[in-house]
Structure formats: structure tokens, C-alpha cells
Amino acid sequence: MSQVEQDRQAILDAKQKGGLSTLLTYARLSGPGWLQGAITLGGGSLAGSLYLGVIGGYEMMWLQPLMMILGIVMLSAIGYVSLSTGERPFDAINRHVNPVLGWGWAIATLMANLVWAMPQFSLGTAAIQQNLFPELFGGDVGKYIAVGLLFGVSAVVIWFYESGGWGLKLFEILLKSMVAIVVLSFFGVVVAMSSQGEGLAWGEILAGFVPDLSLLDRPAAAF
Incomplete structure (x- = not known):
């Protein structure tokens, strides 16, 4: 079987x-x-969300679920095409639709991966140098060592994935564990911030999930 x-x-x-x-x-x-979740839950999403909060406050909260819905629709469409035709989406689009659309999608995907993935490398290096082992990895030399360490760990993880069998299972277990830790950490931060001082302004936060299209032609109140 x-x-x-x-x-x-x-x-x-x-x-x-x-x-x-x-x-x-x-x-x-x-x-x-889970792999897609691990890609998006990183430095890129952190920087983008923080910047959006700086310029829009709570009034732009509705953009987050909208982007999630669009992502689900896009991934569902890709999955449907792949499972229905048995071809890779890039090849299927070039062959059955238009090569311009296929290459445009590929280039846009590459640019999006750069935006979302590249900050994770600097975030990982900063975490090692500033939070985990500041004494061992200080200075420029420590930065190169940290980069080499991250490269080595990434290479081992990719080797597990490519090896198949138990390596693939181990890769998925590690990946799911990391994503679960990130998600639980998000919930932990919310709980901690809610229980300290005046807590979070839940009324303003919930109101921010209601789209306000007037923000298209005027600055947000928090800006």
C-alpha cells in the first residue's frame, strides 16, 4: 500500500x-x-505587524484576518490545481493559462519570500547575540559564528526532510513543535499584558476588527 x-x-x-x-x-x-505557518510566523510578520500598529493603532486590526482569508484562498486554489491536474502550479499556469501570469506569480512569490524570510535571519542572529548567549557570541566575530550555527542547524533540518522516512517525520515533529511554541507564546504575551497594570484596551482592539474604509483617504487617529 x-x-x-x-x-x-x-x-x-x-x-x-x-x-x-x-x-x-x-x-x-x-x-x-505547518511549513507555511512556520514561514509566516517570524521576523517578517513581527516587523510588519508592529509597523502597522505604529501607523494605524488598533484601527487596522481588520487587515490581519483579511490577509489570512486571502492566504487561505490562494493556498486552496494552488492545492486544487495541483491535485486536479497532477502538475506543479507553475507549469500548469504556464501551459494552460499564460506564461506571463505564471512568471509574474513566481517573481511575486520570490519577492514575498524575501520580505517574510530575510528578517528571520537577522532576528535569529540577534536572538543568539543579545538574548541567549551574549557573552559567547558578542561582536562581529560572534555574528559570523552565530550565522554559521544557524546555517548548520538549517542544513541538518533540510537533510532530515530530504532523507524521507524517519527523517521526514522528525522534521515535521520539530516543525509542529516550533509553530505550537510560537502560537502559545503569542497567547502568553496577551495574557501577561492583560493582567499587568491597566491591561489591554479590549474595546478598542475589538472595534479595530470592523473595517473603516475612510482610512483610505485620511490618516488613522493613532498616527
Whole structure:
């Protein structure tokens, strides 16, 4: 039995056991989704969210779920094309739609990855130098050592993924664990900020999820 058939059978068996078992099975099989989550939960999203908060305050909160919805739609479309045609999305778009659209999508994806991924390297180096091991990795020499360390860890992780079998499973376990830690850390920060001092302005935060299109032609009140 192939891996695809095993995964399909696991889903069918889980559906017979109930909703919770089905959810856990989908979570176990959703490797690419966790990878996408790990890519977006990093320095790029942190910098973008902080900058948006600086210029718009709570009034731009509605942009975050909108971007999430657009991302889900885009990934769903890519998944549908890949599963329906059996081709890579880039090849399918070039062959069946238009090469201009295909290459435009590829270039836009490359630029987006630079925006979201590149800040994670500087963030990782800064975390090692300033937070984790400031005594060991101080100065310019320490920066190069930190970069080499990050490169080595990344190479090992990629080797696990490419090796397949137990390496792929280990990669997915590490990836899911890191994403879970990041998400739990976000919740922890919210709880900590809510319990300190005057707490968070939940009324203003919730009001920020209501789109205010008038901000298109006037500055936000917090700017």
C-alpha cells in the first residue's frame, strides 16, 4: 500500500471514530500547512505587524484576518490545481493559462519570500547575540559564528526532510513543535499584558476588527 493510500485510509478510519480523531489525523498529515505557518510566523510578520500598529493603532486590526482569508484562498486554489491536474502550479499556469501570469506569480512569490524570510535571519542572529548567549557570541566575530550555527542547524533540518522516512517525520515533529511554541507564546504575551497594570484596551482592539474604509483617504487617529 502506497503512502497516499495509507493516508487516505487513516482519514477514513478517523472519520468513523469521530470529529476529534479526524481533527488530530488531519493535523498529523498537514505537513505543508505547518511549513507555511512556520514561514509566516517570524521576523517578517513581527516587523510588519508592529509597523502597522505604529501607523494605524488598533484601527487596522481588520487587515490581519483579511490577509489570512486571502492566504487561505490562494493556498486552496494552488492545492486544487495541483491535485486536479497532477502538475506543479507553475507549469500548469504556464501551459494552460499564460506564461506571463505564471512568471509574474513566481517573481511575486520570490519577492514575498524575501520580505517574510530575510528578517528571520537577522532576528535569529540577534536572538543568539543579545538574548541567549551574549557573552559567547558578542561582536562581529560572534555574528559570523552565530550565522554559521544557524546555517548548520538549517542544513541538518533540510537533510532530515530530504532523507524521507524517519527523517521526514522528525522534521515535521520539530516543525509542529516550533509553530505550537510560537502560537502559545503569542497567547502568553496577551495574557501577561492583560493582567499587568491597566491591561489591554479590549474595546478598542475589538472595534479595530470592523473595517473603516475612510482610512483610505485620511490618516488613522493613532498616527
